[in-house]
Amino acid sequence: MKILVVGAGAIGGYFGGRLLEKGEGVTFLVRERRKQELESTGLNIDSVNGNCRLTPQLITKNSEPHPYDVVLLSTKSYQLADAIEDMRPFVGEDTMVLPLLNGIAHVDQLIEAFGETSVIGGLCFVETTLDENGTIVQSSPVNQLVYGERSGEETDRIRQLKRAFDGTKAEFMLSHKINQEMWHKYLFITTMSGITTLFEKPIGPIRKLASGQRTIAVLLEELETVMEADGAPIEKGISKKLLERINGLGEEMKSSMQRDAEKSKPIEAEHLQGFLLAKARESGVAVPVLETVFTKLKLYEQAVKK
Template identity: 50%
Template structure:
């Protein structure tokens, strides 16, 4: 099975390296600058689950001839979605399956419109990774999960083929018979986690310890879940309780990737995550004051970032 991973950043670099470590035929589609960095240094992963060093990873730059590929793994940020779609189009063949690991849900419509619903699987991941100044992937928590499945649920031959190809990888990769539910519930968790950590400019631990930290976190989760239910999302009845249980289990220093991006002065996915839910809430007449506070904080960051350029 030939796999194309779009990018070799914190998420794509990690899962792509794990697949290549296992022996899967993996190619990374990267920008020219990243290719030169990886040619000189190789793709290095520092992980609590064991380090990896791919001395000569297979690399292509957009426009170079390659493929078609059996699977294209999308791990880009949502604000790069249009560019990502343009980059992968030349490598999509008659039987190519596209597996997105983006946060949120809004990207699915865009992918369906471009490639057709039959080509796009549902997918998500749970992982805490970043790139260090040398361009190495640093993975620091026990969680390194990737989940995929047919959007309409159930199983299929192609999902089974992926399951078999990825079996034995030193990461938790599994097929789901209800990936819509998994994606919506991950969306709820990441909206809450990214929202509260960026609003408080803090890792999880101090937020839990502060006087109103858990109350505000719960309010954010409840507002987001209320919008999702009105949209018909297949989330659990007690999802807020489960989300708070998960929040309590996070490491003291755990930060959402959005906060790490802010600390580096990078763009954030405010519109794709919190903004999407606020737009739907306004259309549905649902009050989401906490969600709007979170979103406004992110938009202030974006304005200050733009002004500093």
């Protein structure tokens, strides 16, 4: 398959790199600066799951337009509008658009841009970052990408995609319940990002405190209630399962939002916490912990803009 990865950052570079390492036909759509960097250094991955040094195929938004079989999209939400325009010349009638963004709101934006049938479901679990040399550093065993038709069907195109994804050093998993899994990931990441960024600590020290443990549990319950009120396809009692998962994370685990905040970079407050806060207001659901988290995040954003 002809696979286009939008961006060669921490997530797209990692999963795209694993596919390229396997021998798949991967091209990276990048900005001119990143293109020059990668032409000089190559695409380098330092990972507990195996290091690799790759020579990637690169294009920019000004390259000759032609459609790809699948476009893998892993930008931040605040980069999505620009990414849609950059990738538009490379999306054809039969192209699958596979987004790995956190949250849910981006799905409607992509459907509006490329059509209902073009957009499939996706999410990922991976702890990865770019170092000062542009190397992708992946530091934990978890490196999972989950994908599937939003209808739940196992179509011919999804089977073809599975053949391309199988056999890499990352875990590419086909799901027949991708909508539900995306909402579950949304609940998980909105809690993790909100809690760790609120308290400016890794998850370990927070959850060791009885008050911290309770704050995590209440936020999960608030978000589950909001999602249920909105008709989201979540599993009943999912907040309790996710609390167990959070309590099983490594002591030093940080969210990507917290890492971005530590570097005074933009964060996805509106896309993650803000979207659900708006849904809570529409439904009349009380969410005091979510309100507290969102206030902290907006104050951070105001301070960074000064």
